Amino acid sequence: MNLVFSSSSSPSVLLTKLTRTSHPRMLVPALLVQTYQTRRGQAIVSNSSSSKVIDHPPAAQRRLAQYHPTIWGPDLIDSFTTHYTYESHATRWEGLKQNVAKALVASSTKDDACSILKLIASVQRLGVAYHFRKEIHAALVSLISSTSTLSTTNDLHTAALQFQILRENGISVSSDLFNKFRSGEGSFKDSLSDVEGLLSLNEASHLGMPGEDVLEEAKIFSSKNLKQSMSTILNDDNLLKQVEQSLQTPVHWRMPRIEALNFIDIYQGDDSKNLALLELAKLDYNLVQSVYQIEIKELSRWWRELDFKSKASFSRDRLMENYLWSMGICHEPQFSECRIGLTKFVCILTVIDDMYDVYGFLDELECFTDAVIQWNMEAKEELPEYMKPIYIAMLEFGNELADNIFTNNGLNTLHYIQNEWVNLCTAYMVEARWFYGRFTPTLEEYLKNAWISVGGPGAMLHAYLLTQGSQLTKASLESYNHGSQLIYWASLMTRLSDDLGTSKAEGERGDVAKSIQCYMEEKGVSEEEAQDYIKGLISHSWKKMNQESAKPSIPKSIVNMCLNMARTAHCIFEHGDGIGNSIGVTKDRLISLIANPIPLR
Ligand SMILES: [Mg+2]
Numbered sequence: 001m002n003l004v005f006s007s008s009s010s011p012s013v014l015l016t017k018l019t020r021t022s023h024p025r026m027l028v029p030a031l032l033v034q035t036y037q038t039r040r041g042q043a044i045v046s047n048s049s050s051s052k053v054i055d056h057p058p059a060a061q062r063r064l065a066q067y068h069p070t071i072w073g074p075d076l077i078d079s080f081t082t083h084y085t086y087e088s089h090a091t092r093w094e095g096l097k098q099n100v101a102k103a104l105v106a107s108s109t110k111d112d113a114c115s116i117l118k119l120i121a122s123v124q125r126l127g128v129a130y131h132f133r134k135e136i137h138a139a140l141v142s143l144i145s146s147t148s149t150l151s152t153t154n155d156l157h158t159a160a161l162q163f164q165i166l167r168e169n170g171i172s173v174s175s176d177l178f179n180k181f182r183s184g185e186g187s188f189k190d191s192l193s194d195v196e197g198l199l200s201l202n203e204a205s206h207l208g209m210p211g212e213d214v215l216e217e218a219k220i221f222s223s224k225n226l227k228q229s230m231s232t233i234l235n236d237d238n239l240l241k242q243v244e245q246s247l248q249t250p251v252h253w254r255m256p257r258i259e260a261l262n263f264i265d266i267y268q269g270d271d272s273k274n275l276a277l278l279e280l281a282k283l284d285y286n287l288v289q290s291v292y293q294i295e296i297k298e299l300s301r302w303w304r305e306l307d308f309k310s311k312a313s314f315s316r317d318r319l320m321e322n323y324l325w326s327m328g329i330c331h332e333p334q335f336s337e338c339r340i341g342l343t344k345f346v347c348i349l350t351v352i353d354d355m356y357d358v359y360g361f362l363d364e365l366e367c368f369t370d371a372v373i374q375w376n377m378e379a380k381e382e383l384p385e386y387m388k389p390i391y392i393a394m395l396e397f398g399n400e401l402a403d404n405i406f407t408n409n410g411l412n413t414l415h416y417i418q419n420e421w422v423n424l425c426t427a428y429m430v431e432a433r434w435f436y437g438r439f440t441p442t443l444e445e446y447l448k449n450a451w452i453s454v455g456g457p458g459a460m461l462h463a464y465l466l467t468q469g470s471q472l473t474k475a476s477l478e479s480y481n482h483g484s485q486l487i488y489w490a491s492l493m494t495r496l497s498d499d500l501g502t503s504k505a506e507g508e509r510g511d512v513a514k515s516i517q518c519y520m521e522e523k524g525v526s527e528e529e530a531q532d533y534i535k536g537l538i539s540h541s542w543k544k545m546n547q548e549s550a551k552p553s554i555p556k557s558i559v560n561m562c563l564n565m566a567r568t569a570h571c572i573f574e575h576g577d578g579i580g581n582s583i584g585v586t587k588d589r590l591i592s593l594i595a596n597p598i599p600l601r
Pocket residue numbers: 353354357453
């Protein structure tokens with residue numbers, strides 16, 4: 001339904017007049033309105049309309065997740081400071097950008113594919129490619145039309161690097177080019193022993209799509225040979241480090257800001273480095289960090305005023321960690337509005353998630369879900385006291401976003417925003433019923449719901465609305481829908497990474513079964529086998545994301561947000577629960593990303 005509003009009425013006011021049934025975009029999974037049964041046969045829930053708030057045991061008897069308090073108090077956040085500002089470093093920064101632009105143009109006119117590819121790869125990994133979109137595109141166009149193309153090169157390193165960079169930049173390239181590196185039997189040639197070539201092959205293999213068997217073979221071949229070759233490069237620290245990192249997490253899966261920091265360190269040790277590029281990378285990193293500091297201080301004031309620390313003390317107080325999500329999804333400095341809005345979305349979502357997962361009773365949660373569907377302030381009257389500020393925060397945040405877009409673009413987006421909250425809370429509700437019914441779904445049943453309950457589709461919609469500015473039109477909202485498959489796979493990937501990192505702790509404190517437990521119970525396998533199966537699903541999801549990313553109908557901005565969400569999930573959960581537990585890797589990363597600049601010399 002396309003709602004057309006007169007300019008005198010804001011969308012949030014008008015939408016409250018719509019009834020639930022008049023809203024065809026509202027996607028309520030069938031499970032919500034079913035009375036369903038456990039595998040043992042007992043009926044466990046009724047539909048939401050029949051529920052009433054009843055007397056419950058005192059708050060002390062509720063389940064609590066016992067999350068530790070935040071380690072990032074408001075005074076600490078207020079103390080962040082840097083002497084890197086765009087004003088004070090403008091001349092140097094502009095000069096360095098010009099130098100790098102010239103280097104890109106100069107190397108693209110030479111007949112040396114490998115050197116331009118290495119330069120582009122470095123610019124990308126150092127996190128400054130957003131300054132050189134035009135130059136990179138021109139260099140790649142000239143490369144594929146020149147004689148030294150990947151179809152003729154016999155150098156594995158060059159061929160693999162070119163394949164990787166073309167795919168990363170959305171330029172079509174066939175994996176058949178790797179056939180020349182295979183023997184008559186179809187396997188990769190044993191003579192391919194150059195470590196740099198194997199490293200590039202391993203990186204390229206992660207850009208594969210479903211059905212590209214040659215890339216699957218490339219992955220197995222390169223990782224096996226890289227492991228064997230490590231003893232031969234012990235005197236080359238830089239190469240050894242890159243091999244170890246690639247075997248752990250390929251570049252394609254890495255969160256861009258963290259990779260920028262990592263690669264600045266590696267590039268420093270590269271004898272063939274471009275000094276202007278290295279200095280630009282460090283300076284730009286510090287300047288972008290100054291933007292992050294301003295944003296997190298503003299968010300800290302908002303979070304303090306919201307006062308969920310006392311009003312929803314059962315939930316995770318994780319402003320800084322939630323900001324990591326936003327920065328991971330959308331890191332470029334011009335997207336402040338997106339990072340601020342997205343962090344607010346994630347903070348409110350986190351409280352609601354904890355309410356459904358742990359603190360709320362089933363009938364209270366039914367009421368909350370019902371109120372979200374109604375989407376108006378009057379609906380809060382039916383809610384238990386502790387839910388009211390949470391409901392108000394969600395409603396005000398959604399309405400304010402829609403009103404801002406309506407004022408700036410004359411476009412009503414409230415039904416999109418509301419839909420995401422309805423879908424999210426409906427999916428949370430399904431999980432709450434499973435928990436209270438002691439029901440373990442099959443993996444398929446679980447994932448059908450869990451890709452929504454992880455918050456991926458909601459985060460992607462907010463990121464999209466908040467990055468488009470004046471480009472946001474009715475037509476662009478339609479093009480957003482072309483990304484639905486990509487959003488699905490990125491959300492699934494986020495869910496699976498989350499489950500791998502957190503399911504043990506969540507299971508221990510009493511939460512619904514996650515993908516690993518569902519698969520263990522369904523198939524009667526060990527935890528290790530289930531984890532391997534989930535890792536296989538993650539690999540498959542990446543291939544599907546690569547396939548969707550290549551579709552020209554999907555705007556590049558959506559592709560980047562989706563890939564970055566999956567990368568951020570990988571980063572946050574690769575060492576356990578990076579949100580629930582603030583100390584350790586997450587803390588170190590936040591210090592490097594937000595608090596500490598890189599020394600320039
Ligand atoms: Mg949950």
